[in-house]
Every structure is written in structure tokens, then in C-alpha cells.
Amino acid sequence: MDLDTLSTDLLAGNRRALARAISVVEDGGPNATKLVKSLFPHSGKSHLIGITGSPGVGKSTLVDALITEIRKDGLKVGVLAIDPSSPFTGGAILGDRIRMQGHTLDKNVFIRSMANHNHAGGVALATYDAVRMLEASGYDVVLIETVGVGQSELAITQTADTTILVLMPGSGDDIQAIKSGIMEVGDIFVVNKGDLPGADKSASEISSSLELTNFATAWRPPVITAVSESGRGVDQIWQSARNHRAFLQESGQILERRKFKIQAELSELVAAIARDNLKTSMENSKEVQKILDQVAQHELDPHTAAQDLVQDLFGQPA
């Protein structure tokens, strides 16, 4: 594969090159590294918005409505619809569904599902790189949608600048969110399906709970009641996202956030390299195979073995 041509085409906004490049970074390996290396200088300018919430709260409808709002401002929008955890929930299907909802012919909208588990460091690492491909290809806003609200989904939305937490009335999710301390990660709260009974109650419970939450910054997350189906409240969500982005820039928080994200990414990349080194050694080194056998025979415990292996792999004590 000619990675130089791929880079050039991607930078020129070629959609096929972009699709190809995302596949390359999903697969990982030396090609992914080369591609990221050449395109990284062209990334870092877009507004990255994470959207998360339990299944069934209407995230994909909200994403669809948000695309419409963002396009009104003439901005290019990329969407990554991610299903990191489950072969059962059908992340790929989700992406397809959105794709059919009216933005298909819009050349300034690019939607991609990621349900790929090949990347050595998992889908979170692949997401960082896929976002970079979209940025380098000129997408002003990147929406990162995750199905579910587990730890790994949160890790993915936290690759974003702005995190939107989507809830719906009567699901009990609002109470769970409050209990589980998940409030701290949301920059914007959306009570979706706001025409259902209990919507106002949910919104006011979330608001009260936010008043009691200790936030690290001066940003106070708005609670927005929306009906994504009809578009009600969606302009307000987009406005809040832009306000949040402006806040991050004016307060200097955006650098803090990005540094924090880079730490997390580097930590996972270093862990992935360690794993890869071990894998190679397990196949080739007699010394490493001996350690493995000792653990299998219960002569050596795994924690001590891991420390020995680090010494063996990297030539110094853990």
C-alpha cells in the first residue's frame, strides 16, 4: 500500500482515502504508526464531542439531529459510532441506520462505525487515531458516539473535548448516574425523549444533583430537555457544546484536557508495546518459556513472574 499517496489524498479531503485510512489505523501495526506519524501535525484543531448513554435513550437520533444543526453553520462533520464491548449490540448496524437518515448525499458529512477489535490497544486507542484521520481530512466537528455507559465507553468519550451524557425520563438512569458518580464526566446533560412523562422531574433531579457535585473547573453543565425526533432542543445542545468549547479555550482548560488525554493514550500505547514485546519473547525466548512453565507448574506465582519478565524483556528491575 502506498501510504504517501493515501496521506496526500486524505489531506485533500478524498472520502475514499479517509475510509481507507481509518481501516489502516483500526488494524494497527507499522502502517498505522506511519500514517499517524505523517498526519498527526494536521490534527488537533477540530471540536471533538463525545455522546454516551444507555442503549435505547435515542443517541443515534440525537446524533442525526445534531448533524443537521452543525451543517447549518456550514461546518464539516465526522461521526464515529463505536461499539467497543459487545458483539451483541450491533454497533455496525447503528452506523448503517444513521447513514440512511438523510445525510447520505451530503459530502460534508462522514459517518463511520467502528466495531473492530483488532487494534492491539483496544478500541480506545483506535479511536484516538481515527479521530486524527477525520481532523486531518478537514472535519471541523467530530462526534464520537458510544453505545452504553460502561467504563470502556466512558474512556472513549473522554477522548473528546466535550462529553454529552444522554438520559431519558423514567429509565432510572438519572438516579443511577447520580449514584454512580458519573455526573463528573458530563459537560452537557440531555434528557432525551422529553415529551415522555417524567421528563421535567428527571431534569430537575439532575439539576439538583449537579448543584451538589464538586466540579474541577468553573464550567457548570447545563441540563437540556430535548426531543431528538422533532429536533426540539437540539439547537440548544449544539449551542451549549460551542459554549463549552469556548470556555475550554478561554480558560486554558483545553490544553489541560488534551495533556490529560495524551497521558492516558501514552500509557495505553506503552502497555501495548510491553504486551507485544512479551508476545514475541514468548514465541522466541527459551528463558521466557521457562518462566511460563514454572507458573503453569505452580512453582512461581504470576506476580513475581511478571516482574522477572519485565527484567528479562527490558533488562532492568520492575
Added chain:
Amino acid sequence: MDLDTLSTDLLAGNRRALARAISVVEDGGPNATKLVKSLFPHSGKSHLIGITGSPGVGKSTLVDALITEIRKDGLKVGVLAIDPSSPFTGGAILGDRIRMQGHTLDKNVFIRSMANHNHAGGVALATYDAVRMLEASGYDVVLIETVGVGQSELAITQTADTTILVLMPGSGDDIQAIKSGIMEVGDIFVVNKGDLPGADKSASEISSSLELTNFATAWRPPVITAVSESGRGVDQIWQSARNHRAFLQESGQILERRKFKIQAELSELVAAIARDNLKTSMENSKEVQKILDQVAQHELDPHTAAQDLVQDLFGQPA
């Protein structure tokens, strides 16, 4: 904390010591390492059974019914009910629910929920160690129940010798399981809620699909229709689990499986050590902070930075 006394008490079957020890390994760190080191020689003899499936298929009822079956054979049973991914699905509540269902007074049953995310290497690593605590404390069978069927849940059930995949009729899970290639990981398939319409159809679809699956060993997974509520089919599940264990031992597969598991665990432990080393360096090393700044300024891409960091941390090229 006196870890020696804790070890001695745990080996003597003291339940409070066991509960304490599991908390220690959940927390990770030097105490966890010491405890595992001293108890590892006493582990490795129990039958480890993983139970997984989508929410709502009746896993906890099945676990409850299985405990009853296993106790008929006079064996001690430990249960780890694990919710690795979501603050919303309430793993802890699940464990509490089982605990109340009639085995509370049985001193040969120990049930523990793990919803703890503190362990550096994640809940999968904590599970390996928690299983060891149960084994050292004399539990003949350990049931490892995970809520959900995502990749991380599968990783956890694969810490087991025998994996039971629980499905229910009409959920579409059977079709999804077949499509997603999840069939390969199940050693026993249970169509639970077998009194619902469509149970026979689900079971026969799974059976046909299994006939087309390439298995690595001579074991052919049985498909069992069960009604956990009434106990129907549960004796058959337990019998199949024992058959599977016997197969693993007679064919020598059990050593293969355990070696594979040890490789996976060591890989995650080595990755965790790499992460920890990096974290310490990020706080203390000017060189490492400089690399971080360069990435934040988009002067250096994260992949190259990670390779530089490995060299820096461990003194040799990645």
C-alpha cells in the same frame, strides 16, 4: 495488616479472612502481590466455571440453581459475580440478590460481588487473584458470573476451565451469537427460560450452527434447555460441566488451557507494570515530561513518543 495471619486463617477456611483477602487483591499493590505469592501454591485444584450471557437471560437464577446441584455432591462452592463494565447495571445488587436466595446459612457457599475498578490491570486481573483466594480457602468449584457478553466479560469467563453461555428464546441472542462467532468460546450452551415459546427452535438453531463450527478440540458443546426457576435441566448442566472437566483432564487439554490463561494474565501484568512505571516517570522525570509536552504541542506523534518512552523507561529500543 498482618498478611501472614490472614493467609493462615484463609487456608483454615475462615470466611472473614477470605472476604478480607479478596478485598486486598481487588485493591492491588504490594499487599496483593504478597498475598498471591504466599497462597498461589495452594491454588490450581478447583473447577472454575464461567457463566455469561446478556442481561435478563436469568444467569443469577441459574447460578442459584447450580449451587443447589453442586451442594448435593457435598462440594464447597464459591461464586464471583462480576460487573466489569458498567456503573449502570448494578453488579453489586446482583450479588446481594443471590445471597438472599437460600444459601445464606450454608457455610460451604461463599458469594462475592466484584464491581471494583481499582485494580491497576482491571477486573480481569483481580478475578484471577480472587479465584486463587477461593481455591486456597478450599472451594472445590468456583462459579464466575459476568453480566453481559462483551469482550471484557468474555475475557473474564475465559479465566475459567469451563464456559457456560446462557441464552434465552426469542431474544435474537442466539442468532447474534452465531453471527458474531461467539460460539467458539462456549463449552456448554444453555437455552434458559425453556418454557417460553421458541425454546426448541432456539436450541435446534444453536445445535445446527455448532455442527458447522470448527472446534479446536474433540469436545462438542452440548445444548441444554433449562428452566432455572424450577430447576429443570440444571442437573444436566452440572453433569455436563463435570464431563467437560473430565474431558479436559483426560485429554491433557487442561494444561493447555491453563498455559494459555497464564500467558494472557502475564501479558496484562506486564502491561500494568509498564503503565505504573510510566505513571511514576511522568511525575518525576523531566525527560518524560518533555516528551509529553512535545506531543501536546503536536511536535511529536504519540506512537513515536511511546517508543521513545519505552526506551527511556526501560533503557532499550521498543
